[in-house]
Amino acid sequence: MNAFAQRLSLRWPLIQAPMAGVQLHALTVAVSDTGALGSLPAAMLSPDALRNELQAIRAKTAKPFNLNFFCHEEPAPDPAAEAAWLATLRPYYAELGVDPAQAGSGASRAPFGEAAASLVEAFGPPVVSFHFGLPPPALLQRVKATGAFVLSSATTLDEARWLQQHGADAVIAQGLEAGGHRGHFLSGDLSRQAGTMALLPQLKAALQVPVVAAGGIADAAGVAAAMALGADAVQVGTAYLLCDEATTSPVHRAALQGEAAVHTALTNLFTGRPARGIVNRVMRELGPLRGAPHPAFPRATAALAPLRAAADARGSGDFSPLWSGQNPRGCRAVPAAALTQALCRGFDNLEPHS
Amino acid sequence: MNAFAQRLSLRWPLIQAPMAGVQLHALTVAVSDTGALGSLPAAMLSPDALRNELQAIRAKTAKPFNLNFFCHEEPAPDPAAEAAWLATLRPYYAELGVDPAQAGSGASRAPFGEAAASLVEAFGPPVVSFHFGLPPPALLQRVKATGAFVLSSATTLDEARWLQQHGADAVIAQGLEAGGHRGHFLSGDLSRQAGTMALLPQLKAALQVPVVAAGGIADAAGVAAAMALGADAVQVGTAYLLCDEATTSPVHRAALQGEAAVHTALTNLFTGRPARGIVNRVMRELGPLRGAPHPAFPRATAALAPLRAAADARGSGDFSPLWSGQNPRGCRAVPAAALTQALCRGFDNLEPHS
Numbered sequence A, B: 001m002n003a004f005a006q007r008l009s010l011r012w013p014l015i016q017a018p019m020a021g022v023q024l025h026a027l028t029v030a031v032s033d034t035g036a037l038g039s040l041p042a043a044m045l046s047p048d049a050l051r052n053e054l055q056a057i058r059a060k061t062a063k064p065f066n067l068n069f070f071c072h073e074e075p076a077p078d079p080a081a082e083a084a085w086l087a088t089l090r091p092y093y094a095e096l097g098v099d100p101a102q103a104g105s106g107a108s109r110a111p112f113g114e115a116a117a118s119l120v121e122a123f124g125p126p127v128v129s130f131h132f133g134l135p136p137p138a139l140l141q142r143v144k145a146t147g148a149f150v151l152s153s154a155t156t157l158d159e160a161r162w163l164q165q166h167g168a169d170a171v172i173a174q175g176l177e178a179g180g181h182r183g184h185f186l187s188g189d190l191s192r193q194a195g196t197m198a199l200l201p202q203l204k205a206a207l208q209v210p211v212v213a214a215g216g217i218a219d220a221a222g223v224a225a226a227m228a229l230g231a232d233a234v235q236v237g238t239a240y241l242l243c244d245e246a247t248t249s250p251v252h253r254a255a256l257q258g259e260a261a262v263h264t265a266l267t268n269l270f271t272g273r274p275a276r277g278i279v280n281r282v283m284r285e286l287g288p289l290r291g292a293p294h295p296a297f298p299r300a301t302a303a304l305a306p307l308r309a310a311a312d313a314r315g316s317g318d319f320s321p322l323w324s325g326q327n328p329r330g331c332r333a334v335p336a337a338a339l340t341q342a343l344c345r346g347f348d349n350l351e352p353h354s
Helices: A003-007 A025-034 A047-060 A079-096 A114-123 A137-145 A157-165 A196-206 A220-228 A250-257 A281-286 A301-313 A336-347 B003-007 B025-034 B047-060 B079-096 B114-123 B137-145 B157-165 B196-206 B220-228 B250-257 B281-286 B301-313 B336-347
Strands: A014-016 A038-041 A065-070 A127-131 A149-154 A170-174 A211-214 A233-236 A264-267 A275-278 B014-016 B038-041 B065-070 B127-131 B149-154 B170-174 B211-214 B233-236 B264-267 B275-278
Touching (some): A014 A025, A014 A038, A014 A336, A025 A038, A038 A047, A065 A114, A079 A301, A137 A149, A157 A196, A170 A196, A196 B220, A220 B196, A233 A336, B014 B038, B014 B336, B025 B038, B025 B047, B065 B114, B079 B301, B137 B149, B149 B157, B157 B196, B170 B196, B196 B211, B220 B336, B233 B336
Parallel strands (some): A038 A065, A149 A170, B065 B127, B127 B149
Antiparallel strands (some): A264 A275, B264 B275
């Protein structure tokens, strides 16, 4: 019997990683119904949209699910950095025939705040996960008062200890292989971050709370390997990107299935924070990691959005964030239930719970 | 029964990673006698010293062992780059009271060549491994004609395919967690390199020859995880650095046991090629990766050597290459046989061979 699965009333200790921008409740429900933990990423949803998604989940399944939030600090506008970024992109606007006046401004992703806390209180998701640390104590307390099991990601041993000390009920060891945004919140020095094979055992040895393995895990063998390393549970993201229930765009789906997917990099071009994606034209030409002045997360998104839309419409991912972990070979264009069941064969040594 | 162990007449499919500069035959013999594959790194030995080491191995054990060579191209001297490097280091020379005239020049490590090939022919090591690709065809042919099983490291899928095509009998998947020199030889773009959890399954899916897992594997759980991922064999380096038979320096041993060991980085300061070591003063102050002009591998070593010697004598690792993988917590100050036996508990699902 796996204590993590038992605690969360799961059949298997598998978490579908929340992936903002490429999924809504359909993926959450499909995974949770299979007996693993489906996740709903809230970061890119307005409060109204989030309420609709939560209502849909509650209408469609009684199984536990995970509601995920970003908890970065909202940055002040920085007109100089935003202007510099737009200026850098101007030749691309010209090439694609897009009017730079279309570049928006503002933030594409909101941190966990009052409205979100109220929705957590109203809907009572069994699990709430945070990325980029934890929210301020008063907000976190509101979440914990609902009885939610609280998860957050650590990229280093220091972050893992901090999360345990500040109220996380379990810590996700986010290995460097993982796709999407790095979850660091104590240090931006990327060289401090390690691969799953190295990070997970170090966290497991140091923490009392359960540790969830994430990063590079894409099939049953990967799940078995993570459990052999001592993980209490396993989180898988990239492998779900081609599933029927994901809203992954056609250019993103094509990229994941192409030879280019073998080469990912950490880039801050798309949002202002480092995230792992398949190397594409804008990453190659501007370099994946841009130093100051560059708009702070998430304000870098606005200036790229019109280019992305124009290129995307022509079937090109040259300006899209093609988030992917370093192991895209687990991606399968199947229903999420089938993928979840295939992944859970990695738990063959465990008795299923419930 | 594990086919790799059977093929090489090993009890267990475990390879002690060759670690130039921190071991001689004593470690090789201790590991091989335990039933795993001990390795002897030849890169920093003169032909005479190498002959002595090989005679010692042959005198002390009849078990199979691995003889490892670097096969980089010997760079032409580049006086301008070497002068620039020395100039950068001048303030440290002043601080330590060392005369810059003591800075040597020349190469600290020789690539596999005529003399080495003759020693392979004379001693017939059962396994010969290469780092940085494979030697030129005529030299490789001489090695293969002895019946040696040939190994080399790949950091990407492209390199793995290349090695298989050019005569490697097995390929080491060198995950980004691994300590010491990165083995890349087709591209110097470090962003192409992935963690073990992602690299190993991709190589295993693409190759016909056996795949050896390396990088971040430090204890029996790591060994079991690598085997669960599909590895045919496992290579462990860092965990051996504190063993009685290793020649690891006192400052290096101290660093591996300190809190600082949690933070490693890839650096080209010490040799001219990227290698993973514990972040120390010179890496912090100069930045770990120095762009041109910087002497090509291995010619960067000469200018640092007097600083290293002076600091080392004072018990400081400020200028030493403190090679380590990202998972130093498997390091144990025990006889290598004890560490090897502990690691091999990760093979509990395998029948031991012979």
